[in-house]
Amino acid sequence: MTSYQKSEIAELIDGKLPWHKTKAMMSAHKDDTRFDTYIAVFQDRVAWDDPILLPIGENLFIVQGADGRVVKCSCGQEYGSYKQNWKLKAHIRVRDDAQSLGEIYPGRHMCDPEWMEIREFICPGCARLLEVEAAPPGFPIVFDFEPDLETFYRDWLGKPMPERAEV
Numbered sequence: 001m002t003s004y005q006k007s008e009i010a011e012l013i014d015g016k017l018p019w020h021k022t023k024a025m026m027s028a029h030k031d032d033t034r035f036d037t038y039i040a041v042f043q044d045r046v047a048w049d050d051p052i053l054l055p056i057g058e059n060l061f062i063v064q065g066a067d068g069r070v071v072k073c074s075c076g077q078e079y080g081s082y083k084q085n086w087k088l089k090a091h092i093r094v095r096d097d098a099q100s101l102g103e104i105y106p107g108r109h110m111c112d113p114e115w116m117e118i119r120e121f122i123c124p125g126c127a128r129l130l131e132v133e134a135a136p137p138g139f140p141i142v143f144d145f146e147p148d149l150e151t152f153y154r155d156w157l158g159k160p161m162p163e164r165a166e167v
Contacts, residue, residue, distance in 0.1 A: 003031040010041045035157060046074050051162035053149055059123075060086070060130050062149070064164045069149065077125030085143040090121040090130060096137060113137075 004025065011017040012025060039052050042061065046052075050063040050072065059074040062082040071079040071086040079086035095101045096117040101110045104118070111118075111134070119141070121131045133142055153161045 002028055003033055004037065006037055006041060009037045013041055048076050050164060053161060054147060054152070057130055059128055062147070064162060066164065073123045073125055073128065073130065075123060075126035075128065077123050083146055085141060087121045087131065087141050091124050093120040093122060094118070095120070
């Protein structure tokens with residue numbers, strides 16, 4: 001079983017790994033250190049020390065923070081408990097008219113604003129676009145998922161969850 005270097009995992013995350021290596025990496029059995037290496041790449045890229053437990057987006061993570069397990073942006077902005085919908089604490093831009101929808105879907109590619117709106121969830125700390133959802137007008141904001149972290153670490157990874165180092 002092939003074990004990949006941290007630099008290769010970083011290139012995969014950044015979309016810079018050549019396709020033949022990406023395909024081989026996706027097709028092969030995952031080595032036992034893959035998740036740890038993946039987390040280590042992200043941990044090296046953030047300025048804070050809270051251990052990343054699980055990435056939930058390109059720049060969004062569940063971490064073991066001072067106040068428990070929280071959702072945190074790479075810039076350090078915290079969104080509260082991972083058991084609550086982080087999107088409700090983000091800045092939200094709603095594209096629900098022809099002009100704003102036309103900025104991203106020009107001409108006949110645009111959806112009908114009577115039937116669908118685009119919601120952009122933006123970090124209040126760094127103004128990074130964290131997620132986008134398309135929904136009918138008035139549809140509740142989607143809570144994507146609440147992972148069972150204990151089971152994931154215990155049964156899938158076979159190890160305890162990282163603890164926060166006291167400073």
